Amino acid sequence: MNSSPRQRFLSYVRNPKDAAHIVSPFLPHQDVVASTLAWLRLPVTGDFVADEIVLSQHLGYEPMFMTDCSGLMFPWREDHDRSDTDRIVSTIATRRGSWVRTHSRTLGQWGDESGFPVKTVEDHAMLVQVCEEIADREAFIRAYFRDFRARVGEDGVIVIGHPHVSWLGCQASQQNLIFHRQDHPAVFARSMAAIREASLFIFSIAMEEGIDFMSESCSGLEMTSPGEFDEVDLPVLVTLSAWTHGRGGLFWYHNCGQTRELIRSGRFNRFAPDVLETIAPPPEGDNDLAGSRRALDPAICTKGNLSLGTLRDGTVADVVRETRAMVDAVRGFRHVFSTADAVLPGTPPQNFIAFVQAAAHAAR
Numbered sequence: 556m557n558s559s560p561r562q563r564f565l566s567y568v569r570n571p572k573d574a575a576h577i578v579s580p581f582l583p584h585q586d587v588v589a590s591t592l593a594w595l596r597l598p599v600t601g602d603f604v605a606d607e608i609v610l611s612q613h614l615g616y617e618p619m620f621m622t623d624c625s626g627l628m629f630p631w632r633e634d635h636d637r638s639d640t641d642r643i644v645s646t647i648a649t650r651r652g653s654w655v656r657t658h659s660r661t662l663g664q665w666g667d668e669s670g671f672p673v674k675t676v677e678d679h680a681m682l683v684q685v686c687e688e689i690a691d692r693e694a695f696i697r698a699y700f701r702d703f704r705a706r707v708g709e710d711g712v713i714v715i716g717h718p719h720v721s722w723l724g725c726q727a728s729q730q731n732l733i734f735h736r737q738d739h740p741a742v743f744a745r746s747m748a749a750i751r752e753a754s755l756f757i758f759s760i761a762m763e764e765g766i767d768f769m770s771e772s773c774s775g776l777e778m779t780s781p782g783e784f785d786e787v788d789l790p791v792l793v794t795l796s797a798w799t800h801g802r803g804g805l806f807w808y809h810n811c812g813q814t815r816e817l818i819r820s821g822r823f824n825r826f827a828p829d830v831l832e833t834i835a836p837p838p839e840g841d842n843d844l845a846g847s848r849r850a851l852d853p854a855i856c857t858k859g860n861l862s863l864g865t866l867r868d869g870t871v872a873d874v875v876r877e878t879r880a881m882v883d884a885v886r887g888f889r890h891v892f893s894t895a896d897a898v899l900p901g902t903p904p905q906n907f908i909a910f911v912q913a914a915a916h917a918a919r
Contacts, residue, residue: 559709560617565767567889568805568829568856576918577891578616578911581833581859583607583898587907594904608710614911617711622703622766624716625724627696628753629685631656647685654681673727673735679742682726686749689756696757700764714807715761717772718754720747720791729778736787751791755798762799768807768830769799775812775840784817792826805829811859811896813841819850827852833859835895845884858891860884866894866910867902874906875913882917892918 567577583591588606589599595613600606604620611618630647637644643660646653658670673682707713719725723746727735736743758769773779773788796806808828810817812835817823823831834842834857844860851857860881865873881892892914898907 560611561707561709561712561767564617564619564712564891565805567891571856571889578914578918579619579858579891579893580616580898580907580911581619581894581896582621583907584900584902586900587898587902587904591904591907594908604706608707611711614908615915616911619712619714620703620707621714621770622700622716622761624718624754624757625726626716627692627699627757628689628718628724628750629682629726630692647681649681649684649688651681651684654678654685668728668730671726671728671731673723673746674731676739676742678726679735679739679746682723682746683749686753689753693760697760697764700761700766704765712767713765714768714770715758715766717770717809718750718757718795719772720750720754720795721773721787723747724750729774747787747791751794754795758795758799759802762802762804768805769795770807770809771795772809775810775814776816777813781816781820781822784822789822789825792828796826796828800827807832809833811835811839815841815843815847818842818847821850824852824855828855830856830858830891832857832891832893833895836860836862839863839895844881848885848888848890853888856889856891857885859893859895861892861894861910863895863897863899863902866906867899869906871905871909874909878910878913879917882914 563575564577564579567575585603588603588610592599592606592610597609597613607618631645634644634646641660642657645656654672656670656672658664659667664670672678703713722729722732761769771792773784779788792808799806806828807830808823809832811833814834831851834840834844834847836842836844839862842860848857861877865877878892
């Protein structure tokens with residue numbers, strides 16, 4: 556029998572006939588980990604990795620952790636001399652000069668659509684330049700992954716953060732991506748290619764330093780269309796997955812939106828992910844878990860599905876009932892019992908514990 560949580564998780568993905576079912580909530584918010592530890596009268600250190608390892612050992616689940624990726628590709632640093640009480644000015648130094656980003660201090664980068672750095676054709680050129688200089692940052696990237704692996708050890712699996720190639724590495728707002736692609740298709744394609752190649756450079760280091768899964772994510776049908784998925788996302792997914800498999804690695808795909816049609820049409824089967832999450836139900840997604848699971852290649856290990864709303868706002872009885880329904884829906888298939896996305900802040904400890912315990916019990 557495999558003794559470590561990491562090996563149990565990897566064995567379930569690679570050799571399911573020889574491994575027990577896995578319970579692994581997706582990235583519980585730090586306040587959930589802390590409040591659950593406190594509920595159990597266990598110490599809280601404030602180190603999110605160490606604290607979740609302790610919690611997972613106490614409750615008996617196999618944790619997964621996710622590293623950065625886009626931040627390694629685009630290492631923005633605040634310029635304190637140019638920032639003020641309202642705006643944060645950040646820069647990346649390149650051989651073409653400094654690339655500058657400015658966003659609202661109050662709203663943050665994601666809340667300030669005007670704060671995304673890619674707005675013009677020249678910004679696309681700077682994005683490409685940053686990607687082409689990725690090898691200059693190899694020592695830092697390698698040390699980052701090596702330290703992350705050392706922190707987690709054998710106590711959990713590590714998934715590399717999504718590069719978001721079709722989102723331009725999160726350097727353009729999601730609302731404006733379609734306009735960049737329509738107005739400057741060749742420029743957009745060149746930026747995507749640069750991010751893809753920089754991603755593979757980072758992937759190669761991550762694999763050498765013991766990161767367990769390479770990954771990618773893209774939009775569900777609430778933000779894209781089947782045709783756009785085929786034209787923009789699918790070629791990237793095929794490339795990243797094939798690259799990973801060609802080196803003996805495992806590929807993880809995350810999509811927490813409306814994916815039912817993408818699953819049932821066979822699109823996800825075409826890039827052969829080893830792990831596919833989150834098969835989200837309404838209202839987070841639009842999946843009926845049993846039907847979607849049957850439409851997927853049996854070789855794919857699915858993960859997720861428990862509603863975040865139920866987990867945070869429901870009763871313990873609600874959580875137990877929906878967890879048991881999830882287990883029943885995937886009997887006969889490989890499925891990691893997990894949540895429809897990252898566990899929300901404010902999720903009550905008793906609900907989190909009820910999910911883990913019900914999943915473990917029902918899976919026996």
